[in-house]
Amino acid sequence: MASRYLQVNGTHVTEAQSYLLLMLGSTLFVDKSRDRVRPVVNLFLDELEEIDQYSWASGTLAWLYRCLGQASRAGARGVAGCLTLLQCWIYEYFPGFRPSHFEPPVVGPDEAWASRWIGQPATGSVADPSVRLAFYRRALDSLTPADVFWTPFDQRPHLEVRRSLYTGVIRFADIGEFYDPARCLRQFGYRQMIPPPPSRPQRADRPEAPGGYVIRIPESFDAAWDALLSHMVHIDMYSQPWRTYPYETTADYLDWFVAHSHCRVLRDDGDADRLVDSAAVRFDH
Numbered sequence: 001m002a003s004r005y006l007q008v009n010g011t012h013v014t015e016a017q018s019y020l021l022l023m024l025g026s027t028l029f030v031d032k033s034r035d036r037v038r039p040v041v042n043l044f045l046d047e048l049e050e051i052d053q054y055s056w057a058s059g060t061l062a063w064l065y066r067c068l069g070q071a072s073r074a075g076a077r078g079v080a081g082c083l084t085l086l087q088c089w090i091y092e093y094f095p096g097f098r099p100s101h102f103e104p105p106v107v108g109p110d111e112a113w114a115s116r117w118i119g120q121p122a123t124g125s126v127a128d129p130s131v132r133l134a135f136y137r138r139a140l141d142s143l144t145p146a147d148v149f150w151t152p153f154d155q156r157p158h159l160e161v162r163r164s165l166y167t168g169v170i171r172f173a174d175i176g177e178f179y180d181p182a183r184c185l186r187q188f189g190y191r192q193m194i195p196p197p198p199s200r201p202q203r204a205d206r207p208e209a210p211g212g213y214v215i216r217i218p219e220s221f222d223a224a225w226d227a228l229l230s231h232m233v234h235i236d237m238y239s240q241p242w243r244t245y246p247y248e249t250t251a252d253y254l255d256w257f258v259a260h261s262h263c264r265v266l267r268d269d270g271d272a273d274r275l276v277d278s279a280a281v282r283f284d285h
Helices: 012-026 039-045 048-053 056-071 083-093 113-117 129-141 181-188 219-226 253-260 270-282
Strands: 168-172 175-179 203-205 214-216
Touching: 012 039, 012 048, 039 048, 056 083, 056 168, 056 175, 083 113, 168 219, 175 214
Parallel strands: none
Antiparallel strands: 168 175, 203 214
């Protein structure tokens, strides 16, 4: 790869491939090596005429899902992936975590949505990382459904991007992750129902050290991507639009959610509360 892309008198094709390799490696498929690019990215650049036929959005999301899974391990010391996407997602859905005293501007039709947040300072922070972590965990635990902006992009986003209701495997090269919009129907403007059981990978190893994190999904699952009509949430049949408020659920959903989820991220003990209280004094909103 080095001899191919670093030649002095390269062709225009080689120059374009070199630029795309740099752009993809430093934006969509970032790892923790700082100045290196995953060789697998090169596989998608051999035929430049085919670049616009790939689903770069779903590939980016699959890579980010894998990086978040690895970062959730106790032995992890950082996070990779397209963190621009993650941070902007947080700002859009959780107004309480946006930069202070800032109203994002309206973007034009040819502008990236994330450009709404360019150059904005982050919210105030606490110097001690352990205290800062406790503070944000408490802030998450304090969220109510009314604190979430459930449909920041459109009231019915699936009408604009139909494949957002695809349910199945999304993939970046050899990395596959499950994508299931039935678990977040409120983001599509519909009442949340109890979702069907999640799909199971062929193999899943999630040790404490992120280096041994392995999720293996059979390639046979990939066929769903090309059969959209039979592998999507037919939302009009599956649920009903909101009737009273944007975070509406069916009568049985919340009991199911409490029974199947970790509803809090911060344990309830005196030490945690003291950390949070001391952080709040120094936290600049």
